[in-house]
Amino acid sequence: MSRQIVHTDKAPKAIGPYSQAIKTKYGLYTAGQVGLDPATGELISDTIEDQTRQALKNLQQVLIAGGSDLKQVIKTTVFLKDMNDFARMNTIYAEFFGESPPARSTVAVVGLPKGALIEIEAFALID
Secondary structure, three states: OOOEEEOOOOOOOOOOOOOOEEEEOOEEEEOOEOOEOOOOOOEOOOOHHHHHHHHHHHHHHHHHHOOOOHHHEEEEEEEEOOHHHHHHHHHHHHHHHOOOOOEEEEEEOOOOHHHOOEEEEEEEOOO
């Protein structure tokens, strides 16, 4: 089975030894995206709403670079630093996925890279 590394400058570059996504004949597997500004590499703000929105914009750019999009997402995993942010995250998440959201798991974690409040990864179909 072949695999292709996916990279785009429209999303933050990897901050470790990993790829933004891997494309296979089965679909696109993304690395987790946090609310970093792709231009500066810094968190967009300190609110869950802004970080969720930016993480999803970053995820969207990685999906596009891999030949997919948010409508093709089958499953996401959301990592929250504080489960008390769940409802506010959901409001922003729904803006991106609308009436046909993918399957999702949401888990609380002790910490995330660069002090982020949220990280989102996805598996998506490709055309």
